[in-house]
Amino acid sequence: MTPSQTAVRPDDAPEPTYTGPVEDYLKTIYELERATGTATTTDIAHRLAIAPASVTGMVRRLADQRLLKHEPYRGVRLTQAGQRVALRTLRRHRVIETFLARVLGYPWDAVHDEAERLEHAASDELVDRMATALDEPTVDPHGAPIPSRDGTVNDRRYASIADLPLGQRARLVCVSDDDPARLRYLAELGLTPGALVVVLARAPFEGPLSIRVGDPGRAADHAIGPALARALLVEPS
Amino acid sequence: MTPSQTAVRPDDAPEPTYTGPVEDYLKTIYELERATGTATTTDIAHRLAIAPASVTGMVRRLADQRLLKHEPYRGVRLTQAGQRVALRTLRRHRVIETFLARVLGYPWDAVHDEAERLEHAASDELVDRMATALDEPTVDPHGAPIPSRDGTVNDRRYASIADLPLGQRARLVCVSDDDPARLRYLAELGLTPGALVVVLARAPFEGPLSIRVGDPGRAADHAIGPALARALLVEPS
DNA sequence: GTGGCGATTTAGCCTAAACTAATTATCATC
DNA sequence: GATGATAATTAGTTTAGGCTAAATCGCCAC
Numbered sequence: 308m309t310p311s312q313t314a315v316r317p318d319d320a321p322e323p324t325y326t327g328p329v330e331d332y333l334k335t336i337y338e339l340e341r342a343t344g345t346a347t348t349t350d351i352a353h354r355l356a357i358a359p360a361s362v363t364g365m366v367r368r369l370a371d372q373r374l375l376k377h378e379p380y381r382g383v384r385l386t387q388a389g390q391r392v393a394l395r396t397l398r399r400h401r402v403i404e405t406f407l408a409r410v411l412g413y414p415w416d417a418v419h420d421e422a423e424r425l426e427h428a429a430s431d432e433l434v435d436r437m438a439t440a441l442d443e444p445t446v447d448p449h450g451a452p453i454p455s456r457d458g459t460v461n462d463r464r465y466a467s468i469a470d471l472p473l474g475q476r477a478r479l480v481c482v483s484d485d486d487p488a489r490l491r492y493l494a495e496l497g498l499t500p501g502a503l504v505v506v507l508a509r510a511p512f513e514g515p516l517s518i519r520v521g522d523p524g525r526a527a528d529h530a531i532g533p534a535l536a537r538a539l540l541v542e543p544s
Numbered sequence: 545m546t547p548s549q550t551a552v553r554p555d556d557a558p559e560p561t562y563t564g565p566v567e568d569y570l571k572t573i574y575e576l577e578r579a580t581g582t583a584t585t586t587d588i589a590h591r592l593a594i595a596p597a598s599v600t601g602m603v604r605r606l607a608d609q610r611l612l613k614h615e616p617y618r619g620v621r622l623t624q625a626g627q628r629v630a631l632r633t634l635r636r637h638r639v640i641e642t643f644l645a646r647v648l649g650y651p652w653d654a655v656h657d658e659a660e661r662l663e664h665a666a667s668d669e670l671v672d673r674m675a676t677a678l679d680e681p682t683v684d685p686h687g688a689p690i691p692s693r694d695g696t697v698n699d700r701r702y703a704s705i706a707d708l709p710l711g712q713r714a715r716l717v718c719v720s721d722d723d724p725a726r727l728r729y730l731a732e733l734g735l736t737p738g739a740l741v742v743v744l745a746r747a748p749f750e751g752p753l754s755i756r757v758g759d760p761g762r763a764a765d766h767a768i769g770p771a772l773a774r775a776l777l778v779e780p781s
Numbered sequence: 782g783t784g785g786c787g788a789t790t791t792a793g794c795c796t797a798a799a800c801t802a803a804t805t806a807t808c809a810t811c
Numbered sequence: 812g813a814t815g816a817t818a819a820t821t822a823g824t825t826t827a828g829g830c831t832a833a834a835t836c837g838c839c840a841c
Contacts, residue, residue: 328798348819361799363820368797380806380819410647411673421670428665433658436648565828585789598829600790605827617789617836784841791834797827804821811814 322391327427330396331355332365333374336385337393341462345382391458398454399426399434401447404484406437408448415448415499416490449490450481450500450540465540469516469533471506477541479504489535496529497521504541559628564664567633568592569602570611573622574630578699582619628695635691636663636671638684641721643674645685652685652736653727686727687718687737687777702777706753706770708743714778716741726772733766734758741778 325333335354339346348366352359370377374389385393403422407413413421435456438444445461446452454460465480479502482493493499497520507528508517515530531539562570572591576583585603589596607614611626622630640659644650650658672693675681682698683689691697702717716739719730730736734757744765745754752767768776 326797349817357798358800359819360801360821365798407670411670411677413673417669421667424665424667425662425670428661430658430661432654433644433648433662436650440648563827586787594828595830596789597791597831602828782841785839787837789834789836792832793830794832795828795830798825800823800825802822802824804819806819807817809814809816811812 322395325392328365329369329374330392330427332362332369333385333389333393334396334400336375336383337390337397340385345384347382351383394454394458394460395431396426397460398456399429399431401451401453402434402438402441402444403429404447404449405441405444405453409441410437414491415494416487418448419484419487446481446500447484448500449484450479451484465542467537468504468506468518468539468541469536471504471541471543473506473509475543476503476505477543478502479539480542481540483538489538493539496531497527498539503544504539559632562629565602566606566611567629567664569599569606570622570626570630571633571637573612573620574627574634577622582621584619588620631691631695631697632668633663634697635693636666636668638688638690639671639675639678639681640666641684641686642678642681642690646678647674651728652731653724655685656721656724683718683737684721685737686721687716688721702779704774705741705743705755705768705776705778706773708741708778708780710743710746712780713740713742714780715739716776717779718777720775726775730776733768734764735776740781741776 332351332355335351336346339350339354343350348359348362351357351366352362355362366375366377366383369375369389373386374392375386376384378384400422403425404418407418407421408415438453438456444453452461452463468477468479471477479498479500481500482490482498484490498504502520503522503526505519506516507519510516513533515532516536517528517530519526519528521527569588569592572588573583576587576591580587585596585599588594588603589599592599603612603614603620606612606626610623611629612623613621615621637659640662641655644655644658645652675690675693681690689698689700705714705716708714716735716737718737719727719735721727735741739757740759740763742756743753744756747753750770752769753773754765754767756763756765758764
């Protein structure tokens with residue numbers, strides 16, 4: 308296990324199964340916690356398109372099951388057990404996405420929704436077989452890291468293209484996967500994981516970025532808005 | 545459409561989605577109806593491992609949605625709409641089973657349980673992509689016919705090996721898929737769809753059958769009980 | 782025809798997970 | 812330190828789909 312990994316597997320009890328909603332909550336909380344430190348009721352509600360009051364109710368049930376700690380009016384923190392379930396769900400989701408894209412020819416903007424439903428029905432056995440068939444992939448079609456069978460994940464943090472110094476060459480690592488239309492747009496621009504990008508110019512006051520996409524010789528220039536820019540993670544190269 | 549097919553597709557409205565339990569009821573009722581003419585409360589309850597009273601409740605809801613007709617104390621009959629949903633679910637189940645076995649190397653005794661969960665989460669799009677990847681299979685790993693995209697199915701009826709005249713050569717067409725242990729046992733005996741079988745002798749009073757399995761030269765003789773025999777469908781050849 | 786028994790339905794209850802409306806806590810600002 | 816604005820929680824309701832216990836139906840045997 309390299310330093311940039313998080314281990315989440317203390318004991319190995321038979322690991323109960325959880326309902327779809329429970330897995331969705333834990334997955335979402337995990338992602339929010341990773342992005343912003345703690346997950347708040349409203350954030351969770353917003354992500355899951357659910358009323359805040361419903362979130363409070365579910366959070367209480369999850370706390371009863373020791374999957375998270377809840378400090379009323381403050382926020383929520385996954386326990387080890389909760390993280391374990393979240394990572395397992397995330398692994399399922401991302402392995403399934405990768406399988407749909409690579410084996411069944413799904414376009415990358417369609418894999419998310421299908422995986423969102425399948426992840427709650429697929430057994431670990433199935434997901435592991437898919438992973439084997441794919442030669443143990445480490446990232447999904449959007450570049451997000453796939454947790455391993457034993458619950459470790461590459462949690463390295465990348466800068467967004469919005470923060471990249473002018474002229475710095477970088478590789479696109481990861482794009483957010485939740486909006487099909489945005490994904491189609493990104494594909495049109497050649498902005499898929501692995502693409503070479505350079506920021507040519509940045510307009511002041513949260514204006515658009517002018518960027519060059521693609522390997523030398525076949526590069527194209529585009530302007531992208533700041534919101535989109537923040538959703539593109541890069542690694543300088 | 546050949547004479548031995550049943551069409552079930554009058555109009556083409558957007559076809560709502562149904563919950564897992566609803567699909568399971570309709571699928572089960574379809575199979576019971578096909579096997580015995582009508583489906584009774586207790587039969588349904590037994591197949592789904594649910595209390596009879598719960599079945600009555602669900603049957604009322606399904607009748608409200610015009611998916612079936614219920615004659616109280618008598619039994620239940622699917623409507624066209626109900627059959628359509630049942631056949632779509634059956635198609636999903638069987639395509640998924642076939643995919644798991646052929647693409648992911650699942651043993652044939654394990655595909656049923658996995659498909660049972662996935663069939664409620666998979667979209668028609670996914671199932672159709674699987675079917676395409678498999679070159680439009682017409683039977684699942686147990687030999688059961690796969691309904692086509694447009695809702696037609698080969699509903700030809702086969703005799704069971706229990707009814708085969710002594711000495712009559714036949715091909716095994718279909719085995720029941722619900723008991724993994726039985727499936728493992730059948731595989732050991734070479735009793736998989738397509739196998740050549742002959743009944744050598746039949747003990748009286750519902751006794752065991754003596755059968756020969758396999759192509760000439762590599763055939764083996766076995767004795768099978770009458771209950772098992774009734775679960776093996778054959779086509780004389 | 783009447784009894785009885787198994788099959789079926791009714792009645793009433795439970796849980797998970799959602800909702801709305803009303804209440805309460807936190808925090809930034811004055 | 813008081814005051815709103817915003818966020819969060821409580822209270823009460825809803826729906827789907829289960830359950831048990833009790834009542835009722837259908838039918839076969841006498």
